[in-house]
Amino acid sequence: MAKVTQQDIAKVLGVSVMTVSNAFNRPDQLSADLRERVLERAAKMGYTGPDAVARQLRSGRTNTFAVVFEERLSYAFSDPFSVAWLAAFSEVMERKRASITLLSVPAADVDALVAIQDAAVDGVAGLCGDQPAMARARERGLPTVYCTRTSEPGSEQAGDYVVIDDYAAGFEVGQYLRRLGHQRVFLLAGAAYAGQPPMKEYHRGDLDTSDHLRISGVLEGLGGAEVTIIPMGTNSSTAGRAAGVAVLDRRDRPTAVIAVSDVMALGFMDACRQRGLEPGRDISVVGFDDLPESAAGGLTTIHQPVRDKGRLAAELLLDPQRPDRRIVLPHELIVRSSTHPVA
């Protein structure tokens, strides 16, 4: 059987399509009696209410917002930082009865950009930086909000954002370690530098990631210390644990290790303890983000307001009139027990 439409009902009932439409959407536009008849007939004919897509086309709004991820979605669900952001974002959306569409648009996969084209949404947000997917969305005329700064301030693209100053955050970390006297530091980088060997010299990656800004800041803050950057290829506690091999099992072990994220830092701390090394006594460890579990683990880190990022991103999308649309939130160096002065 073909799909029943308002037209069919109208025909059977001998009324206009408009009357049927009104029966569903604007009860005040027709007599209660007629409305009753329409609804009853509709039910009898197996009509199930206005078609969502048709209505969207007509109204020009979908009441749905996309969240894009550079990674596979399963990563988005497993990374605590991502989950926290998503929770805050979704709370705002739920309150406004808007729904959320998840889009995975790996930077590598050019084909995936069509997902942006084909998404029936009113706007796009991402915990990520201003990646190609965001630009594509804007080309479509959609509002966008990104939550990680990847380019130098000033070279801003067109999109709105809610970020922290990752460069400054990195700088504070570097400066802090320098003041503690650390002269040999290893830096665990994330996904952007996949496949590259450890680097003594830092060249800005061709990918503009927040790693880049954090790393630049750290290097600057550390001044002349000897720094080795280890590209882990992925941002996970597994990667952090794996870093134990590359960092701890060598003669010239560094006195401090900085990971570009807490998940990685916490994984690395596990690796330390497994080898009988206590962070904050035998080696210093610093992370970024300040996850809930970081407090329990005693990890010195940069706190950033994840939930505010998620909440504000949602609010910016929902309210195009909101005045301040380029937001830089504060961050803070939280010193815990995982760092110590060099003897």
Add this chain to the structure above:
Amino acid sequence: MAKVTQQDIAKVLGVSVMTVSNAFNRPDQLSADLRERVLERAAKMGYTGPDAVARQLRSGRTNTFAVVFEERLSYAFSDPFSVAWLAAFSEVMERKRASITLLSVPAADVDALVAIQDAAVDGVAGLCGDQPAMARARERGLPTVYCTRTSEPGSEQAGDYVVIDDYAAGFEVGQYLRRLGHQRVFLLAGAAYAGQPPMKEYHRGDLDTSDHLRISGVLEGLGGAEVTIIPMGTNSSTAGRAAGVAVLDRRDRPTAVIAVSDVMALGFMDACRQRGLEPGRDISVVGFDDLPESAAGGLTTIHQPVRDKGRLAAELLLDPQRPDRRIVLPHELIVRSSTHPVA
């Protein structure tokens, strides 16, 4: 400026709308030269590719599937069981380049059902049972798949499903504890029985949840043991910890405690240890689900194949031709160190 459409381009170029459409979707349907001209012109006019919604209306497909949750979305992201399911589900969807829309439809909130009406999707899945939202989706003619059996087998609704036999699982747990000699057991129930006092007598709740089947099974399996059911109101480790108060801080402490989920059971184990009680020595604890962390924690539990549930749910939605659409997956009692015979 108004939105640029294919019609506008066609007019300017003096070709038909169809040619413009083809230039974007079927390059083989027109000369490379003309196509080139169309695309160039389109770009110049600020046309950004076919409109997603219009295309969906025309084609009748959205390539998007909804996932419904009975809880707030933030819960969906924080519960490990839910996250595992979602990860598996999304992996299949990603592979087929389909996207996912998240819908929160609390059972209590009747208004939320409109979210189902207004969702532009090709199908609906849920980790939940065959709740009203699912029925609503089917009324709309959408395929549905649910992943938790809530009714007795035989009283099946119309939807497809991927479940385990929760009653049997419960029975095995009860039987196991009975054989260990446990005569006084407390049962921590989840969300369904919110607000109710502890129950000595079990009446099937008016909500058909998997709790119901598990609980019935447990009671049956335990035979004549004295069972007290404590409705925790929510399914979280916090609730499990909170149960410590209701269970451990009393004279007639039970010899065994069963939680309807591992998260809760693990939380309860924390509460035990906080009071100096060691699960598996001073008290027996059993859960359901077998999360990864349950193995580490030594929790005796029912293993169920979460990832298979998610994967199969996605496959059923993506392939309406797939033959077996009512799937009951195997479960298994995994005995670990949290249970022991009564002295």
Add this chain to the structure above:
DNA sequence: TTGTATGCGTTATCAG
């Protein structure tokens, strides 16, 4: 290879 007519299902507008 290109064009024409038409429908997808709904709702705004405006006239009765």
Add this chain to the structure above:
DNA sequence: CTGATAACGCATACAA
């Protein structure tokens, strides 16, 4: 209070 008409933007079927 009710109805006729015209979009919304695109793509299928078929004709040229």
